[in-house]
Amino acid sequence: MSMDRNKYVQCPCCRDRFSLSETLWIAAQYDDLKDDYFEDDLGNKTESKRFLPERFAPDWRAFDERGTKCRRTFACPKCHMEIPESYFNCEPLSVSIVGPTLAGKTFFLTALHHRLQQDPFERDYGLKGMFYDAAHYSAHSEKLEEHTDRLFHSFAPPDTVVALRADELGGNERKIFGPEGEYWVAIPYTYILREGERKRSLCLYDRAGKLFTQTVGKIGDARNVYNKILLASDILFFLYDPTQNGNCVKDYAPRYGRRIYSNGIVDKSKLIGAEEKILNSQIGESSNHVFGLVKNFIVQYAPQGLIENDKYTRYVCIVVTKCDAWEKCLSEKIQQYLREPPKGDVYGVIAEVSNEVEAWIGKHDPAFTASVRNFVKHYTYIPVSAAGRQAKKDDDSKVEGYDIGVEPLHPRWVDVPFLCALYPPQS
Numbered sequence: 001m002s003m004d005r006n007k008y009v010q011c012p013c014c015r016d017r018f019s020l021s022e023t024l025w026i027a028a029q030y031d032d033l034k035d036d037y038f039e040d041d042l043g044n045k046t047e048s049k050r051f052l053p054e055r056f057a058p059d060w061r062a063f064d065e066r067g068t069k070c071r072r073t074f075a076c077p078k079c080h081m082e083i084p085e086s087y088f089n090c091e092p093l094s095v096s097i098v099g100p101t102l103a104g105k106t107f108f109l110t111a112l113h114h115r116l117q118q119d120p121f122e123r124d125y126g127l128k129g130m131f132y133d134a135a136h137y138s139a140h141s142e143k144l145e146e147h148t149d150r151l152f153h154s155f156a157p158p159d160t161v162v163a164l165r166a167d168e169l170g171g172n173e174r175k176i177f178g179p180e181g182e183y184w185v186a187i188p189y190t191y192i193l194r195e196g197e198r199k200r201s202l203c204l205y206d207r208a209g210k211l212f213t214q215t216v217g218k219i220g221d222a223r224n225v226y227n228k229i230l231l232a233s234d235i236l237f238f239l240y241d242p243t244q245n246g247n248c249v250k251d252y253a254p255r256y257g258r259r260i261y262s263n264g265i266v267d268k269s270k271l272i273g274a275e276e277k278i279l280n281s282q283i284g285e286s287s288n289h290v291f292g293l294v295k296n297f298i299v300q301y302a303p304q305g306l307i308e309n310d311k312y313t314r315y316v317c318i319v320v321t322k323c324d325a326w327e328k329c330l331s332e333k334i335q336q337y338l339r340e341p342p343k344g345d346v347y348g349v350i351a352e353v354s355n356e357v358e359a360w361i362g363k364h365d366p367a368f369t370a371s372v373r374n375f376v377k378h379y380t381y382i383p384v385s386a387a388g389r390q391a392k393k394d395d396d397s398k399v400e401g402y403d404i405g406v407e408p409l410h411p412r413w414v415d416v417p418f419l420c421a422l423y424p425p426q427s
Contacts, residue, residue, distance in 0.1 A: 099239025163401030
């Protein structure tokens with residue numbers, strides 16, 4: 001690594017800072033040269049040893065203790081997780097993604113991953129020289145690729161309903177067996193982007209809203225690592241799902257020719273998405289409830305500078321999911337905007353859309369919009385549709401997803417939150 005060895009780097013997994021001179025190398029693969037930090041369920045060591053090198057080859061690749069020249073693979077000295085070499089030369093940007101259960105995070109992440117592979121930034125936003133390059137973290141990126149293939153590259157026959165299970169993208173954390181005991185680290189979805197000479201890494205941390213609604217466990221618990229990351233994140237994506245708010249559902253359902261009431265009784269067969277969740281009064285995980293818990297946590301544990309004049313200083317993007325289900329509640333002008341990426345005065349269009357979406361949500365869920373407005377200094381409401389059209393149920397109403405092969409899926413505005421993360425608008 002031909003860089004300033006006194007430079008400090010923040011590990012994308014454990015969030016600890018270290019200098020380049022402390023960076024560990026990963027040894028060549030030997031059955032008896034394994035790292036103590038990583039074990040499988042049977043207690044077997046699973047990964048090659050991490051070490052601080054003493055000898056280098058003329059090409060500046062390190063020799064391990066067996067005298068074998070290593071690949072250029074590096075690891076954090078704290079948690080020993082592998083860090084892509086490209087990450088060291090980047091300006092890091094971290095994004096925590098939070099939202100209630102069934103808000104649509106799995107579909108949003110899958111559609112975003114698909115969209116980024118199409119390199120939309122130069123074509124749609126005029127950001128010259130920017131391209132997509134993913135730094136893969138083992139099985140977690142593989143799951144995203146599998147979801148992308150299932151939704152967007154499927155060879156399934158027409159009318160096949162394809163669904164994604166939220167828990168398939170869950171578990172983006174790993175248990176580490178360090179000298180201080182067992183603890184967890186978070187594994188982000190990492191994208192490396194270039195714009196001319198500028199190189200940036202954007203790490204997305206998928207944090208389930210239910211982790212806020214449950215009691216946090218002992219130190220080292222998986223939930224604690226996400227709390228640490230939330231406080232350290234540069235950007236917060238909060239997913240808001242209007243299909244989980246009864247007032248929103250009552251407003252948009254009739255506009256689509258749907259009657260969810262029959263003789264004054266809710267007809268469950270007419271409900272789609274997360275609408276049925278609003279009938280269960282035992283579930284206390286509304287968007288407003290989860291946002292309130294996030295807010296209280298930040299206020300309680302925020303380091304100096306994160307809260308100024310009772311306002312959260314980091315940028316928050318309210319990602320309003322499933323807009324294909326409720327966009328008819330917006331004006332024709334805004335609906336037209338949502339049919340293609342924002343053009344011309346991009347941030348002017350985004351601001352106009354944000355204002356109308358905020359007003360519509362505020363009409364039906366005023367507690368949520370008031371909470372955001374009173375706590376967050378800079379925020380934007382971005383409507384997204386992961387598929388570009390509404391979900392459907394199969395004939396037995398057991399599987400809910402998208403009918404593949406009948407009409408192509410065209411995600412709408414899923415990359416706009418990504419754009420706002422790179423260049424936050426000032427609200």
